[in-house]
Each structure stands twice: as structure tokens, then as C-alpha cells.
Amino acid sequence: MLPLELRSPSEIADLLARRVRALRLERGWTQQEIADRSGISLATYRRFEQSGRISLERLLKLAVILDAQGDFENLFTLPPARSLSDLEKKDRPTRKRGKRSDA
Secondary structure (H helix, E strand, O other), X not given: OOOHHHOOHHHHHHHHHHXXXXXXXXXXXXXXXXXXXXXXXXXXXXXXHHHOOOOHHHHHHHHHHOOOHHHHOOOOOOOOOOOXXXXXXXXXXXXXXXXXXXX
């Protein structure tokens, strides 16, 4: 099995759908039950299991009812500083302004 870093976005989405399905089955829930518990439509949930396509908000709802919301904790976090220079960079704003056009 390929590490996540080597997978395409659609492959990762399919993997997440398979994992959610496995957790649903482990709990003995039907597709209707997980849809009801999470507050999403059955059609949306079925599409997710089949294609991996779902909105972020609905994925988070599924994570909450499956007690997996903690898995989002490290998503998009900055890497730890490795030097004093890295720490100093964190204190400075890194956003740059675009060129200004005078109309």
C-alpha cells in the first residue's frame, strides 16, 4: 500500500471513504443510520462511500459521530521550528502585498 504522500487526491478520498465505511460497519450501523446520526442526507452519504466525494463540513460531521475529529488536529499545522532563525521567522508576518495599481 502506498504511503499517503504518494497518492493522488482522488485516491486519498477513496481511502477515507473506505475507512469511514469500515467504522460504520464495525458499529453495526446502516447507511441510513450514519446519515441520520450525522445530519446528512442518505444520498450524500451513499455518494461518499461510492466515490469519496463529500464536502469538508459533512466529512467533519461524520468524524464527530465516529469519534475521529481528533484526526484533524494536525492538518495544515506549521512544522516545528528547527533553529533560532525559524523561530524568528514565525514572529514576523510573511504575507506580502501585491503590486498596487493606481486607477
